Amino acid sequence: MVSTKYNERIYLSSPHMSGNEQKYIKDAFDTNWIAPLGPNVDAFERELASHVGVEGAAAVSSGTAAIHLALRLLDVKEGDTVFCSSLTFVASANPIVYLGAKPVFIDSEPETWNISPQALELALHDADKEGKLPKAVIVVNLYGQSAKMDEILLVCNKYDVPIIEDAAESLGSTYKDKASGTFGKFGIYSFNGNKIITTSGGGMLVSNDVEALKKARFLATQARDPAPHYQHSEMGYNYRMSNILAGVGRAQLEVLEERVRARRLIFDRYYRELAHIPGMQFMPELVNTHSNRWLTTLTIEEKEAGISIGELLEFLAEENIEARPVWKPLHMQPLFEGARYYPHSQSDNVSEQLFKKGVCLPSGSNMTEEDQTRVIQCIKKFLGIES
Numbered sequence: 001m002v003s004t005k006y007n008e009r010i011y012l013s014s015p016h017m018s019g020n021e022q023k024y025i026k027d028a029f030d031t032n033w034i035a036p037l038g039p040n041v042d043a044f045e046r047e048l049a050s051h052v053g054v055e056g057a058a059a060v061s062s063g064t065a066a067i068h069l070a071l072r073l074l075d076v077k078e079g080d081t082v083f084c085s086s087l088t089f090v091a092s093a094n095p096i097v098y099l100g101a102k103p104v105f106i107d108s109e110p111e112t113w114n115i116s117p118q119a120l121e122l123a124l125h126d127a128d129k130e131g132k133l134p135k136a137v138i139v140v141n142l143y144g145q146s147a148k149m150d151e152i153l154l155v156c157n158k159y160d161v162p163i164i165e166d167a168a169e170s171l172g173s174t175y176k177d178k179a180s181g182t183f184g185k186f187g188i189y190s191f192n193g194n195k196i197i198t199t200s201g202g203g204m205l206v207s208n209d210v211e212a213l214k215k216a217r218f219l220a221t222q223a224r225d226p227a228p229h230y231q232h233s234e235m236g237y238n239y240r241m242s243n244i245l246a247g248v249g250r251a252q253l254e255v256l257e258e259r260v261r262a263r264r265l266i267f268d269r270y271y272r273e274l275a276h277i278p279g280m281q282f283m284p285e286l287v288n289t290h291s292n293r294w295l296t297t298l299t300i301e302e303k304e305a306g307i308s309i310g311e312l313l314e315f316l317a318e319e320n321i322e323a324r325p326v327w328k329p330l331h332m333q334p335l336f337e338g339a340r341y342y343p344h345s346q347s348d349n350v351s352e353q354l355f356k357k358g359v360c361l362p363s364g365s366n367m368t369e370e371d372q373t374r375v376i377q378c379i380k381k382f383l384g385i386e387s
Contacts, residue, residue: 009320009321009323010320010321010322010367010371010375011364012120012195012295012322012323012360013059013194013195013294013295013362013363014194014362014364015193016198016259016365016366017251018252018255021251021356023251024246024247024251025247026165026246026283027039027040028040028244033164034243035219035242035243035245036241036242036243036244037221038249039243040244040245040249041241041242042181043203043302044110044173044241044285046146046211047253048189048204048206048249048253048299049180049287051184051253051256052171052206052342053182053211053271054176054182054187055208056097056314057204057205057206057207057213057380058205058220059202059203059204059239059240059241059246059249060202060207060220060239060240061201061202061238061240061241062091062190062192062203063091063168063189063190063192063203063221064091064094064165064201065204065239066186066190066203066204066205067091067092067095067166068095068099068237069219069220069239070186070188070204070205070216070300071095071096071164071256072099072219073216073219074136074151074162074186075135076099076136078098078099078101079100079101079102080099080102081101081102081127081132081223082101082102082103082104082135082138083095083103083105083106083123083134083137083138084104084105084137084140084330085105085106085114085136085139085140085147085330086105086106086264086329086331086341086351087108087113087142087327087329087330087351087354087355088166088327088330089168090330090335091168092140092330093105093330096138098193101135102332102339102340103336103339103342104126104127104134104339104340104342105330105331105339105340105342106120106123106137106341106345107119107341107342107349107350107351108142108318108350110284111148112145112147112284112352113142113284113326114141114142114147114298115137115140115152116350117148117155117346118344119342120155120156121155122342124158124161133160133161135162135164136161136164136185137152137156137161137162137163138163138164138338139152139163139166140166140168140169141166141167141169141173141181142169143291143295143326143339144170144173144196144263144292144293144295145170145173145282145283145285145286146170146173146174146289149175149183151200155300155313160367161328162186162187163183163184163185164186164188165180165181165184165186165187165188166188167181167187168188168189168192168195168357171188171195171196171291172256172257172259172291173260173292174289175288176288177284177288178290183207184250184293185207185209185314186206186212187205187207188203188206189204190202190203191204191245191252193241195253196256196263196292196294197252197253197256198244198248198252199246199249199252200230200248201245202245202246202249203241207353217240219234219236219239220237220246221238222238222241223235223236224236225366226324232340244341247383254308256266258331259292259365261319263290263292263293263294263363264292264319265291266293266296266363266365266372267293267296267363270296270376272381273325274376275299277305277383277385278305279299279303279304279307279369281298281299281300281301281304282298283297283298284296284301293363295363296336296360297358297361298361299353300359301357302357306383306387308384309357309359310323311382312379313325313359315382316375316378316382317380319378321362321378322358322362323359323375324360325355325358325360326354326358326360327355331351332352332355336346359374
């Protein structure tokens with residue numbers, strides 16, 4: 001086995017600073033805008049809304065907070081249901097539970113790995129028959145790939161159910177030349193440290209409903225009523241982004257397109273080097289879409305490839321390389337035991353198969369060609385393939 005003594009760790013997706021962040025941070029310090037809110041927050045909201053082509057945006061403390069606010073704005077309450085993609089990180093669904101509502105999970109489909117329009121239609125049909133349509137559908141754009149928004153919009157509009165587009169992983173991606181995250185009533189982005197751009201921690205709620213965004217900002221600042229004293233008529237949250245972090249976000253947004261190009265190049269190189277290997281199938285890119293390729297992901301048929309995925313991940317970890325399985329579907333999580341779930345079809349449970357076979361490879365935009373070569377060589381070595 002190759003010694004890792006002199007090998008620096010290769011991360012799945014580490015923060016990548018542009019070098020211009022300090023300018024905006026210095027402005028915040030020079031003007032003493034240290035606390036939440038301030039000129040950087042206002043500008044970051046305007047700049048991101050303009051970049052993705054929506055009327056407005058509200059900068060908040062996380063993508064999770066943005067989903068929570070979107071659900072509040074849609075009047076989700078205890079006893080309501082909200083449909084949600086199953087193949088996603090738990091943060092997509094936790095806010096449903098915050099509000100006492102019940103999640104119903106929808107399977108993926110194979111062309112995008114995202115929410116299955118046919119499973120969604122069946123779930124909405126059943127809910128309509130039962131007289132309990134969901135208050136919203138949370139559509140997740142996994143690993144930068146857009147879901148089939150035309151089909152999803154068609155079925156949701158049929159039942160008049162609003163969409164929250166969870167674009168936490170897909171900022172910079174497009175569907176038919178329109179920005180990911182801008183198709184639903186609300187869209188959300190995440191600026192967590194591992195995302196395509198980062199504010200270290202933070203998120204954004206976007207919408208063409210400017211009045212709803214005003215309410216979101218009100219709720220996100222503890223729902224303080226306009227009064228000379230501290231008065232509160234409804235429950236709010238401490239969810240606003242700080243002026244310092246918004247400055248980091250402004251600098252990061254300036255290089256978003258560069259980050260997308262870098263990650264797509266990383267995907268292309270992995271594909272060139274590994275796609276010919278029996279049993280390996282990379283995450284597809286839907287026609288008329290442009291994925292930011294936030295993470296390079298692939299499935300491995302263990303029998304065909306002659307390997308164990310668990311052993312491959314262990315081997316990479318021993319070589320100081322971070323790689324992971326794809327998200328464990330939420331309907332399989334102990335937290336959501338007993339939740340209703342709709343598979344893609346009676347004979348095809350796509351999300352469970354993707355979890356069983358899927359692997360995420362290091363894909364950070366600051367990854368050097370030398371580091372990527374090291375990952376590729378380690379995979380080939382594990383497979384017994386000469387480089």
